Amino acid sequence: MVSGSCPRCGTRVLAGEAFCEGCGHDLSSAAGVACTACGSASVGADGYCENCGMLQPTGRDHVEIELETSAAVSDRGLRHSRNEDAMALLTLGPASVAAVVCDGVSTSPRPDEASQAAADLAAATIAKRLADGDDAETATREAVRLAADAVAASARPGEDSPACTYVSAVVAGRHVTVGWVGDSRAYWLGSQCALLTTDDATPGTHMLTAWLGADAGEVVPHIRTFTTDGPGVVLLCSDGLWNYYPEPEALAATALNETPLAAARRLVRLANEAGGHDNITVAVIPFGQGERADATVAFPKERSD
């Protein structure tokens, strides 16, 4: 990403800026989209830059969600021709957020559709169940069940079953409930850091031992709830990130010093700079803000199941 100039007044603008500092022109509007490769404001309606020729990210190639207190970014990466990761991020109430990340299994048919369906349905289910008075673990379990059913039902006769992974976090008050199937991960990043999930995969390989899909048998999610005494960040990600940055401390160094959107973007960029071999999805949910006074112990404690 390099800087360019405002299509209206010519003022120098930096890549990623939403508005021109000179005239206030909306730089994200379709009228003057700046090329992500050369920065010139000449992206054609067909998505190719009319100056350098580069195809611009479209649709799911690069997706960003920004809410009041959290953000998520999903990116195609550099080596895959499409983004088969999907994500959902919902504000459920004050200091309450639900996030879902699903990673479509590349060797299955239509993995991009499977992951999107699972993420959308799971997030909606969590929101509805919590609104109906269920606790976070019950809501998460129901979300995984419905998402697994939807992915299984999308199989067509004569082809392999579409498949994807699943990880979700329900962050409310001082509690975070994590549910997962497969090798997408949740991290706790604070003054001390931890990986909250254990991969459903043969160690040292990417061979999944559990997933959502018609060929997965009965899907039994892992569901855990943690509490914390101090502020920090819950981070969900697909293996496109953690393949390069598995250590929570390395992730914390980036995620704790930025706004959620900036942190998510930066982690995606780091993964791309490290090779971008897979799709990359990162959700960043700051947690326990405003409770700094008693932030003496920041390590999450697992509730008894």
Place this chain on the structure above:
Amino acid sequence: MTDFTIRVDQNKYLPAGSQEVHGIITVEASGPVERAAVAEAAEVIIVDTSGSMSYGKIADARKAAQAAVDTLRDGVHFAVISGNHQAEVIFPGNGQLVPADPGSRHAAKDAISRLRAEGGTAMGRWLRRAADLFSAHQVNHPGAIRHAILLTDGKNEHEPAPEFDANLTYCSGKFVCDCRGVGTDWVVAEVRRIGSTLLGSVMDVRRPEELEADFRAMTEAAMGKTVADVALRVWTPRAATLNFVKQVSPALEDLTGRRTEVDALTGDYPTGAWGGESREYHVSVRVPAGTVGQEMRAGLVKLVLPGTGEVLASGNILAQWSDDPVQSTRINPRVAHYTGQQELASLIQEGLQARNDGDLETATARLGKARGIAEKAGNEETAKLLDKVVDVDPETGTARLKRTVDKADEIALDTRSVRTVRMRKDPEN
């Protein structure tokens, strides 16, 4: 209006770090045949009347020119030029094109019947005379199809090379000219320069009596043209280099040097007039190396009418870098086919040149290799002509030049070396 479509055949996947992008652009023009009559057209028939045309050839040339006049549709403006060391408009008398009708056809054929063979050869002057007729006509008939037929039987001996060059430059863009060489005394390279500059075909006519049918066919083809002055407009990215733009079908024609700048990234390449036909172009672009996964538009090819800016069709040449060797090492069959056709033409032309220079070793190697490619690629006519110049042992592949070669065969091989065949097996059709 004729409908144009553009199809691009290529393998867009490049290995990491690779920069060369190739695409075959197939342009098809189609439309209701009856509408062709609507197009305004102008035709000039140029007949070589130099001294060498005497003894029979001039009689066949007269018949051929008369057949061409008979083939003109009513209303097509035309003239006939008699060419030797100078150019004379033998019909009509007033130095302007006149519409074809029974009366003008009869008068033109009468003038043609009085053609006599005497004097030298100065083809550039004949063409300049035709260009002036077309230019005067165009004032009141903009957009008309402008086409000429040139017949010659000899070397361009009576026009200094600089004058010939200047005359060709003068004519470029003013009309399309199909050229015919009759007999064995004309120089293929000379006539090919005319055909290339004026975007027309060049063919050899072995026997003068074949001229009549050939002229009729050429005029019919010209009458089928419906859109004049079409250009191929090629955009390439700022940091890219356009290696070449070549027509590869129906005949090879390097258009790279014919660029007219439209803007810093875009140039127009002339393609002349179009009827219901299909032509193919090979475009090669050198782009800055991208990273794996990135996709770029390496070229945007449009068919345009430069006069009005109207876009008739367009297509993308793409590049996408991949670390999957299965994707990136595949060669598009059409790109491979026309790369082979270009190699075949070069081998024949270099082989014939070496043979004339007495370098028999090079000639044998080139022509022998050409024979193999011609057979594999389906160039049956070329293979037959090569058989008259070189013997290739079917068992060992060893090539040997023939001791005696008919000059007409050599001329035919040289002339037709630029004519290509389409892909024999097209997986997409």
